[in-house]
Amino acid sequence: MIQNTQTNQHQLGALTGASKCDHYYELHFATGEIAHFYVLADGIFRLLIDPEQNFTENRTETIQLTQFDNSAFAKSQVRATNDSLIIHTGNYQIIFGQNPAVISIFDESLHHNRMHQSQPLELSSTKTREFLTENKNEFFYGGGLQNGYFSHRGHKIAIKHDQITGKGGVIMPVPFFWSNAGYGELRNTTAAGTYDFGKTKRGVTVLTHQDAVFDAFYLLGTNPQEILQRYYTLTGKPMLLPKYALGLGHIGNFCTTLWQPSQAKERNASKIGNNYYTRTKDEKAASGKASLNGEENYQFSARALIDRYHAMHFPLSWFVPNYGVQANNQQALSFFNEYALNQDVYPGFWHQSEVELPEKTAFTFTTNEIATKDKAQLQNESQTKRSLVLADSGSTGMQKNAALIFGDVGGNWGNVATQVAGMLGANLSGQPLVGAAVDGLEGGGNAQINVRDFEWKCFTPLLFNFDDQGNFSKNPFAYNRKISDINLAYLKLRQHLTNYLYTLNEQAKNGALIMRPLFSDFPDELANYTAQFGNEFMLGSDLLIAPITNGREDENGDSRKDNLYLPGKKTMWIDLFTGKKYAGGKVYNNLSFPLWHLPVFVRGGSIFDWGKRDFLLYPQDQSETVIYNDNSQAAESNNSTTKIFSKTENETLLVTIPPIEGNWENQDVEQPTKLTIMCDSYPDRITIKINDQVVPVEEYGSLDAFNHAREGIFYNTNYGLDEFKQYHKNTQTALQIKLASRDITTTKIEITVHNFNYGKKVLVHEITSGVLPSPKLPAVDSSKISAHSFELAWPHESAVQIEVNNLLYVGITGKNFTFHELTPNTRYIIRMRYVIGNKVSEWSDLFGVITKHAAKDYAIENIEVTSNCNSKENHPLSYLTDLKLASEWQTRQTVSPEQPLELTFTFEKVEKLSRMVYVPRNIDHNGDPLVVSIAVSTDGEQYTTYADHLQWKADTKNKVVGLRDVRAKKVHLTIYQSSGPIIAAREIIFFRAKR
Template structure:
């Protein structure tokens, strides 16, 4: 055993031994490490300063999945300056002095990963420094809300209470690189991962753990890395199918209601009267309950009835969110009612629970143990699958629980934030993730609600968290127009259940459910960055590009710019209208009415809308496997797969649906099959074969005749998803084929269509026309460049295409255009050309623009803030200066009349300041500072008045105080009055003067 010393680097490699199941490495500084070869491309380096070497030191890693076969066939040899371990296709190379580890891929003949410095060890932490390549990108770390790509950033590996941008509901000490490797730190301690923020050539991985225990994973693709990650931490669970339906989480235990009027924005309608929530029992006229023990209309049973009356199919419900003390007898009565209505009841708890009988699932606080809960549920549900939901998580949770969370609703930023965060969770090994529609708090904006509902239709979890806000979160809380749109998207979500379930099954082998664009298009560098981080792929078939702001055109429709559709030879089809788009383009000036979510189907896609209702968007060759089962725990023994292939060669389309593989006892083997095949034009050469025998099948001339037939063919020139037909003037063209019941275990179906076309007008290349003049003197006004935008102008009006960093932007006309959603401090190389139809001019000369730095780069970090008052434990004082707008500081109940609140901000060094900005809370305006004074200290001890009794309005605007020419070591903010019974703020920024 070595004696603990202060911070130092790992010394030179002095010796190595081959032991029973590991290599033992000795170092000049006295440390000993064990190196394990668990499988081809999975290695472990364990350094314990106490030399206890507990191989099962955490519960995160499942070592029982591995034997010693990979270690036994490994071999080792030494050179003058290194030790080389040969394991499968890899060489693990340990330099002698300095002791640097690298992993060489013999198959690709390149280094996958390499340490840049020896390990750094101390009494508090261990750090690893890795070489970072120019085109290397990093992913993982858990749900880092607002981000999925981490190159050039620093992330924290810790769980916090923040649910908005910058929050970390799920901490996972695992990252991976597109260079083809991943790394798992086997620790529960907090960490900091710096992916080149401090030095773009280095990656620093640091944890507050004196033991360095790291697993290294090699993989040629993201899928293979994630698959190996699951071999170590457990496969994602298969959700019970009801979990993919609409859910409601509410509080029917303590919620109170008071009478209100329809004109109140936060009023909810019950029968013919209006009510609002209240915390004041003296004004309340009704109280929530489970079964109507108080007032039935405010009960959980009453809510089920309202969902049914509004024609919204509710799948699952938690009626006691936030309240652990419940009457179990009443809960069991409610569970009986819910199950009788086809709704699965759940139970919210904190601490160690005893679940009510007939509970279908549970929702646990992050601190709560999972295993006890899982055993209780399994005993209640056997042999059906249990479901555990959690609002925070840890590495390996994917095989036991799903992650769901709420947020502050009613703002656009949350949409982009949650998309990126949920993609990041998928890339961190947790594909079962969801966020509440319109958040748990705030709200009240109908447009934001419906836009949030729409994109979450294309996620595994579609649910709301009610009774935590002044505003109701049910999908029928707004007017009839909004309600009808929400109902249409719920119907679509129900049709997607089979597709989502298939994605859930595929996720177990490393395929994320919500994917970044690079998963499907790995050769496009832009997809690895965050330039288009508000778009995602759902599996391999759907690209969703949600509306993320309130910009509107002249018709009050949402205006969409910067919509990127990848893939140079890919055709994209608007799912709802059928309009086709060529890939490898950025589209602008698109309009989407409130009912219309920008969602696109990839050319070649095949998917099942449930009950063998297959949809085809033919392009090239494509195939898919669709999973189904009986919702029982033993998936491998109780499921079947349907393999489908589509091939377009010339003008011939061939579709093959193979007999299913697998079965289960309750499987109905005789099933009808329906196909909807998108096309451009009619063909009378449609052939249907069953087991290689041509069958005679009639073509019908009307949709009514086709619908009444047992089987047949119909060429539909006005096809639309039924729930969206009322919004469309003209539908799509499609062949619809209906086949009567056949035994799907032995029926091979083959459809052939000759003279077939589907993309004849979209994939036509542009033709350069010398008669079109090249643009002259396009330019950018330096005064109209910001961190995220610039305006491009040109001399002659017309339709133009603009190429920026090798991407073509189209849909641009006039004499100017503003490009939004750009990266700060980034260089953009630009050229443009005029376009008329498919004819284009020559390109203009190239020129460049550099966007400005973000203002936050001048904000002072690591400020020490103290107060003479107490803060809410869930909203600590540190949130006030953490540079995260999603966090919020709050005091406890406070009286300022005789004791003003003093906040003292102390900087690391004396700073030259420019301004102070207070960002008020965005839930309401009930706790805003309204009367303040500001004092300045040059030494952090002696303060002088700077502004006395500054009056602020209690609104949502930022409060800016100029501090030009102020030099200070500390600033004191004195708050004499707030707009409520406590004081709160999202952030206080102090900005340095620009040099």
């Protein structure tokens, strides 16, 4: 019977027996399998089925089992019923059905199942499959960094690293997912897998791994943080970065890069010294070669670039000078490291194999496979410094050893939304320390995209440039002065947020997210669980960032922003730069943002440490914050926390700052305290107490006098962020308080502000007016309905509010409006009302619009392709039909009419086709086909020529060949000529005819 299970795919048979052993339950099944079930801790369970019955408990190095004792298992109780075996532990019942042999986990505190298998496990000698029931409003997250996606309901994801960095790429596969139903599952395997969350069969999740052993940990929790806490219990807590890692980094190649003279008019020219140069691979054309210390030519050296950063007033924090080159000149690297450290820049070292690190190396950039060894080596070499390892790929447990960074092809808007979703997915998969290169690894050349990319990435855990990998420079001053100044302003803003980011990193060790989807802080809003507003994210609980994701502009050339959602009907949001206030629970439209202005919103009630006990408060209701600090360089150090409480009640604001908790050696405990309290009007009276004693503090009438005072109060009617005053006048009002140095370990500060007013009018509800007529049904032009948009029109020029699927869209005027970024093949229920000021009409009747299917819904999947040419490494032939536009296939050799490229595409069955689309590469056009022929076959043997010697151009346009009414089992594509030395494509897509 057991031998049979090793050779044949079958379902797990009926449960026939069970016994309680020393530290696990042993279960027997009718098909011969034996399972071990472990109760490791409250809410952490393990099911292990090994067909060989070896039951190796420490199967991988990523799971930390030694920390668990036997207490949770010993306390568990078991009982049998007529049709099941029930293990009771804590508030949970793990129910093993007898026949069929399915598992349910019942939560007694909620009186419903957290998890339920829809059918028994499927086992074979090569893989296992688990089937889980999906609930109506259940959503799924995890799987690692699945670039472009974070919410997986209705999708299938791959648990396999695929070398693709763009949309659809799996940069960090993690065999771990969780559901908002309150459970997660971690598969203890390194084998590839696929997780199908209801795409193939609605209502059923299918988890497949190419592993004969089924080894799953089930993690229970009432919220994402609890589930991630349990994931970290098994795999290790995220590392705490040294503070310098939060600053700006630069990664480049100063070992082999060559430069040739150029002119300013060339788009990819870089100004170095007083002249312009471009990168080249032609040694004869080169006039200069990069080096570490100026061994070749100083102006092209790594040292010189550090000098340029400083000359441009950009504070540079860390630097990797040898990316892509296994540098072995230890002496030169050590000299560079010493110079960098003298310039307050921490030097790193890139490598892909185990090496001896150069002297004074502060950190490493390596692969995930040797990140653990790097961390141990760095820790060994300097016991007083906290180690830092960056890795360009990852897997289960990497968060305890390394931060994940990656690059992509820059210069396109699509990367913004893709990377936001990807980094959210990494956070939701247990890797909160993640960053993407500004404007990508290669490509680029669009100044607007470059600055918009820099802006939003200033609000991510890691900020850095990847240089010398393409034709365009990626440093933040590569473009004109206007772009450089905006980048510098955002970098200075990021410096103010260092303590905020550092605190988020510390909180992440306990399961809190750093970059968060909206549902993390607003769990009661259904839309937040989907990808509908997945272009936005929260940094911690206090900042909402809505990156500019396309080139749409208004009549002034400013970025046009629609579909900006600010959640929480009782929440006030404040534009960080202008101070404009918005009510939550609305989708804002027709917003304009100049190039310097990123949509960043502060949540009402937020409190920030702007650096050196300079606190910035946005009072609303009652709130508190905890600010973490320590000796960032120490490997093991004491720490301190500063708590601040804010409460507004009956037009009175009370701010309390207790003494800090904790301390560390040589910490400066005598510090002044500053507060900037946002307000709308001048208060009546301010009372300041120090350790319960009222302290008289003078109020000053000018900012200059206040700045020179040791202590003081100033009502500032021209407050704003100094870094941005050249772009926007300081028009906000704020109460500023400055207190002299005191011992912060013993000093309690209480500030009471009477007649306090901030944002009272923002959350006032609209008034329904009978004077305004209720609108008739708006019109929808069916010809303007697409998969992602539709246009709504109404008869009269007016301001309107439109409710779409219970979400209120505001800021709409005119006679029509186009809804963008919609989900294909989805019904939208709509109603509209007129609005004048704060008065609104009654709603119109409800009506519906259904978006069309996306083109990809008709794209044929699982196409087998063969070729007579070899493919380049990391650009395999499978990329040609994987339906991922971010992947790229390349041949190793060129073609000719005498030796053409032959590609054969085989479908799973005979298909009725509509068209074929050849998608060219997007970096350059040196591999585009110029002359092609197409033949089709219905039996796979006899071919009929469909198109002979088509002439194509080498450009950015997709090449479309109509195949209407063509039926085929195979399609043969012959390419006789290319625009370059190879042939390349992002994709060849075959579309079936619409039903």
